[in-house]
């Protein structure tokens with residue numbers, strides 16, 4: 001018997017094309033319908049770790065009559081570089097890829113960010129479909145159309161808003177995901193809990209061990225709730241004119257840590273430390289109550305996410321945070337909470353408050 005498929009609508013307002021995020025099992029049969037029958041070529045962009053999946057998908061699409069090519073890219077952040085994007089552009093050029101052809105990005109958030117960026121830039125924009133295979137990519141990266149690559153100066157500094165034509169979250173893909181990568185994705189789920197849907201936090205607090213596994217009793221509910229948070233926000237503010245900034249909760253420090261670690265830390269681990277910092281910043285700025293700030297520590301720690309980073313790195317982190325995309329001129333801006341599920345912007349915090357907040361995080 002086939003399991004139920006959940007369909008979550010994204011976009012369709014503010015001038016963006018609507019699309020659906022499908023969550024279920026054995027969803028790859030949906031791919032042909034999403035690609036469409038007037039398409040000649042399909043490029044399947046996948047990481048080394050998913051070489052078999054990428055090739056099976058290519059063969060399946062070839063069997064359906066498409067001219068299908070697989071483009072293998074490095075795992076994780078190694079893929080989010082100008083060099084790898086150029087390698088993909090070369091492969092598309094050599095395949096004769098036109099504006100009516102389609103890119104399929106299969107993999108974690110790093111792969112879907114890259115595949116979406118290549119789709120946004122090739123011929124000034126071709127359609128693309130996301131097939132996220134990590135929990136983080138399902139709940140966050142593949143939804144909402146932020147695509148991009150890193151540069152030596154910082155995380156995601158080059159990119160474009162280019163929403164996919166559809167997102168297929170096949171939960172079966174999570175079975176092969178290493179536990180550390182699964183747990184890293186929980187950081188974005190917990191983020192969705194703090195900024196918008198506290199039920200997420202309750203589900204994790206009730207069974208932190210279960211939350212660490214795709215076999216956990218609430219895995220599908222946690223994933224679907226988080227996708228709904230993201231879908232609602234990006235549907236009303238695709239280009240981050242205002243509301244969408246709340247999805248950046250914890251990310252100002254997180255991106256600086258990732259750069260400092262030369263992108264060897266998982267994004268979710270950095271976001272966990274970044275949310276701990278944002279909670280302390282909110283508390284010390286007089287916005288957030290002690291209980292909600294403390295709740296960050298307990299829930300993040302309960303699933304095995306990190307809370308701390310090197311104290312001596314603060315000057316470098318502060319310098320990197322100045323080129324965060326939320327900054328305006330010399331004004332540093334952070335997302336903090338006024339209370340549970342009440343995200344807001346804190347502009348130009350007192351440097352002494354910033355340092356004191358980092359004092360709780362650094363060790």
Ligand SMILES: NC(=O)c1ccc[n+]([C@@H]2O[C@H](COP(=O)([O-])OP(=O)(O)OC[C@H]3O[C@@H](n4cnc5c(N)ncnc54)[C@H](O)[C@@H]3O)[C@@H](O)[C@H]2O)c1
Nearest residue numbers: 047049075076108109110133134136140141146176177267
């Ligand atoms: N565009 C957005 O809105 C957005 C949102 C959140 C995060 N991101 C980006 O997403 C990236 C992080 O994504 P991530 O956490 O998915 O990490 P990732 O893409 O780096 O994947 C982690 C590792 O798991 C491997 N992998 C992927 N799927 C697998 C599977 N099913 N089984 C076994 N191995 C698998 C990958 O090849 C990689 O080595 C960061 O670059 C972050 O900036 C983007």
Ligand SMILES: O=C(O)C(=O)C[C@@H](O)[C@H](O)[C@H](O)COP(=O)(O)O
Nearest residue numbers: 140144146155156244247248251325
């Ligand atoms: O979708 C968004 O908007 C987010 O901020 C989601 C984040 O989880 C994600 O990591 C995003 O890539 C960060 O965007 P950036 O603009 O700060 O690079």
Ligand SMILES: [Zn+2]
Nearest residue numbers: 188251267271
């Ligand atoms: Zn993120």
